[in-house]
Amino acid sequence: MANKVEILKQEKDGLDVWPDLLRYSKSGFDTITPDDMTRFRWYGVYEQQPKAGHFMMRVKLPGGDVSSAQWRVMGEIACDYGQGIADITTRQNIQYHWLTIETIPQVIQRLSSVGLSTVGACGDITRNICGCPVAGIDPYEIIDARPLIREVTRYFQGNKEFSDLPRKYKISIAGCAHLCHQPQINDVGFTALVRRLNGREEIGFHVRVGGGLSTQPHLGQRLNLFARPEQVPDVARGITEIFRDHGYRERRNHARLKFLVADWGAEKFLEVLTERLGWTPEPAAPDDEPKSRGHDHLGVHSQQQAGLSWIGTVVLGGRLTADKMLAAADIADRYCAGNVRTTNQQNLLFPNIAEEDISDAKRALLDAGFVWDVSPFRRSGVACTGTEFCNLAITETKQRLATIVEYLETRLDWDEELRINVNGCPNACGQHYVGDIGLQGCLAKVGDERVEAYDVCLGGRLGPDAKFTRAIQRKVPATRVGYALENLLVAYRGERTDDDRFSDFVDRHTDEELGAFLGLDNLAMNDPTWMPPPARHTLAGVE
Numbered sequence: 314m315a316n317k318v319e320i321l322k323q324e325k326d327g328l329d330v331w332p333d334l335l336r337y338s339k340s341g342f343d344t345i346t347p348d349d350m351t352r353f354r355w356y357g358v359y360e361q362q363p364k365a366g367h368f369m370m371r372v373k374l375p376g377g378d379v380s381s382a383q384w385r386v387m388g389e390i391a392c393d394y395g396q397g398i399a400d401i402t403t404r405q406n407i408q409y410h411w412l413t414i415e416t417i418p419q420v421i422q423r424l425s426s427v428g429l430s431t432v433g434a435c436g437d438i439t440r441n442i443c444g445c446p447v448a449g450i451d452p453y454e455i456i457d458a459r460p461l462i463r464e465v466t467r468y469f470q471g472n473k474e475f476s477d478l479p480r481k482y483k484i485s486i487a488g489c490a491h492l493c494h495q496p497q498i499n500d501v502g503f504t505a506l507v508r509r510l511n512g513r514e515e516i517g518f519h520v521r522v523g524g525g526l527s528t529q530p531h532l533g534q535r536l537n538l539f540a541r542p543e544q545v546p547d548v549a550r551g552i553t554e555i556f557r558d559h560g561y562r563e564r565r566n567h568a569r570l571k572f573l574v575a576d577w578g579a580e581k582f583l584e585v586l587t588e589r590l591g592w593t594p595e596p597a598a599p600d601d602e603p604k605s606r607g608h609d610h611l612g613v614h615s616q617q618q619a620g621l622s623w624i625g626t627v628v629l630g631g632r633l634t635a636d637k638m639l640a641a642a643d644i645a646d647r648y649c650a651g652n653v654r655t656t657n658q659q660n661l662l663f664p665n666i667a668e669e670d671i672s673d674a675k676r677a678l679l680d681a682g683f684v685w686d687v688s689p690f691r692r693s694g695v696a697c698t699g700t701e702f703c704n705l706a707i708t709e710t711k712q713r714l715a716t717i718v719e720y721l722e723t724r725l726d727w728d729e730e731l732r733i734n735v736n737g738c739p740n741a742c743g744q745h746y747v748g749d750i751g752l753q754g755c756l757a758k759v760g761d762e763r764v765e766a767y768d769v770c771l772g773g774r775l776g777p778d779a780k781f782t783r784a785i786q787r788k789v790p791a792t793r794v795g796y797a798l799e800n801l802l803v804a805y806r807g808e809r810t811d812d813d814r815f816s817d818f819v820d821r822h823t824d825e826e827l828g829a830f831l832g833l834d835n836l837a838m839n840d841p842t843w844m845p846p847p848a849r850h851t852l853a854g855v856e
């Protein structure tokens with residue numbers, strides 16, 4: 314039997330809700346029907362919690378590549394309509410809060426005046442296409458994939474042949490062989506490679522399908538296919554048609570492409586894709602993906618263009634103020650040839666800075682609050698929306714991430730990359746399955762009270778040795794999480810060897826051993842008056 318969303322999509326396509334949205338902007342919030350409220354998602358609009366008249370809105374930024382004029386307008390909208398804030402998401406979008414039905418048409422019109430769109434930012438449709446934030450400027454890239462991202466975006470954008478997919482659908486395309494664009498957890502991931510055949514080198518892409526997180530994470534499977542750049546749009550079309558026509562539609566939580574791919578396997582998927590394409594793709598080239606786990610895109614780096622550099626800056630949990638956005642637009646105009654880039658780690662990157670401007674640009678960035686030389690805890694923190702605005706959330710996330718980061722910074726001097734991902738519920742928008750440390754929001758009982766808590770999950774990563782986190786300790790009260798992580802990291806440091814990484818440490822210990830390292834006794838878990846003991850740890854070890 315078809316589920317509720319399938320029925321409402323058959324009654325009216327999500328893309329056809331625009332005239333209704335305009336009508337509701339006049340007749341008011343109370344007149345919106347529940348079905349149209351769901352269809353608003355096709356225009357990137359979601360009801361914000363509590364359901365009392367405010368909305369979130371996502372703006373698609375293909376590949377995270379934005380002009381300063383676009384960025385300025387997004388900052389002005391945050392100021393004028395979004396109570397002075399906006400968030401960078403893990404799909405390189407900008408997300409607003411606090412919009413009202415009366416103002417949404419004006420916001421969309423202002424975005425569209427600078428070539429930005431919210432169409433397809435939510436709903437059962439192709440979402441923002443992700444890419445590498447240093448595309449076109451990275452000295453080591455194989456090909457600048459931005460033209461392909463733009464072409465594939467243009468094809469799917471507002472295309473009613475693909476506006477009723479079984480579920481949300483995510484594509485990622487990068488022209489570099491590293492896997493920073495997360496092809497392993499996208500429905501479709503294109504990754505560039507150089508094929509060496511008969512003494513000739515040829516640039517193309519290999520293709521993964523069926524990746525995704527949510528409550529049942531799957532890693533994408535590689536197809537035995539080599540796609541030349543000009544074939545990428547057609548391959549994307551073929552895969553999307555398969556999802557549209559064969560994807561499961563009975564249960565919402567079993568409708569993503571990953572379930573079809575898991576059932577069919579890569580071989581059958583390729584057979585059906587070949588029929589759809591009408592041409593026979595060449596087999597994949599040997600796997601030459603680098604063995605590194607990619608880049609956090611922070612700090613000052615030389616570009617492929619002589620004399621130019623980019624600076625990647627930290628936006629912890631993706632939260633920006635309108636003032637910071639406007640300052641970033643000015644800096645981009647002044648030093649970056651009018652360009653900024655969002656990253657899938659919720660950060661902001663400033664490209665094209667001339668050698669002679671580097672000092673001034675750094676000063677301007679620091680003055681505006683954009684930093685890069687910070688602790689590893691702060692560099693890689695990611696947080697979803699959480700109870701502040703999300704209807705599905707169990708816990709707050711962005712402030713919790715900041716609190717944990719601050720706690721660890723005051724307790725430990727740390728020099729190794731450590732990715733902390735915080736989610737307000739099991740849906741994994743904050744990608745807790747792939748963090749070194751993943752925190753999944755839940756509730757716990759402390760004394761007689763139910764309090765915010767997190768399942769502490771460890772050892773996730775993408776890249777050549779991709780793995781999802783293991784849940785080590787459930788229901789750790791939120792105020793104890795920093796302390797537990799401090800204990801864990803001290804235990805790791807106590808046995809760390811030269812080429813050890815945190816993930817190696819997690820891999821070599823059992824769940825019970827890792828649970829014991831968290832150091833949470835009965836008192837810490839259950840006593841409402843519990844406070845963390847004074848810091849005992851220094852860079853050199855335990856005092």
Ligand code: SF4
Nearest residue numbers: 697703706737738742
């Ligand atoms: Fe909301 Fe849960 Fe997604 Fe966080 S992970 S944004 S709480 S649905």
